[in-house]
Amino acid sequence: MNGHTDTVDLDGLVDRYLDIWNDTDPAARREKIDTLFAGDGRYVDPLATARGRGEFDELVAGAQRQFAGLTFRRGRVFDAHHDLARFTWELAADRDAEPIAVGFDVVEVDGTGRIHRVSGFLDVVPA
Template sequence: MHDFNAIARTYITAWNATDAAERAALIEKTFAADVAYRDPIMQGDSHAGIDALIAGVQGQFPGFRFTLKGDADGYADTIRFSWALGPEGVPSVIEGTDVCQIEDGRLKTVTGFLDKVPAR
């Protein structure tokens, strides 16, 4: 049995970690070594790939923070949760929902959907 909310919170914490050593430890805790991440804008594989994605988002949106929207939902080895990204204290700029497969307590695959994106 998985604690879906704990998994989602750790995932969000990893995306918010700006210290490289802290982020690496969170990535190892949260993601399987051979994780595959896909969303409409980016993709990455392995811990190094996830680290590069997180660093890229932090570079593109300095000072923005990820937050969970509501509780995670799941069954068996599948988890779904929604998140928001934006500066603290103001409405989010980007929102999404991720559906993930869990293996040995860590995320094996992440498929992301963008629910709200700014107009270009």
């Protein structure tokens, strides 16, 4: 196979990415972002955009304030090839609760294995 999937664990990268969204300790979250994201990484979804680690950290902190007490979890879909992974996610009160939001993200990694771009899509959003 040709591409980063030979050397980058994209499945594990998705878990670490979602862990960022659930980490409410600002210092620990920022450390995870600095490790996982490229310095010029970009995040875009229908509601928000962020360029760079600082803007992404602010975006996550804002989502945590808006959805306090809720947790992002992986959905059922995961697929990866080359330097791309797509996966579904859910936002819910706990592991067994009905999600209030559902979406999917496409993550692209750079040559160092860090996230270069996240493109998010929303399938179900809170009313």
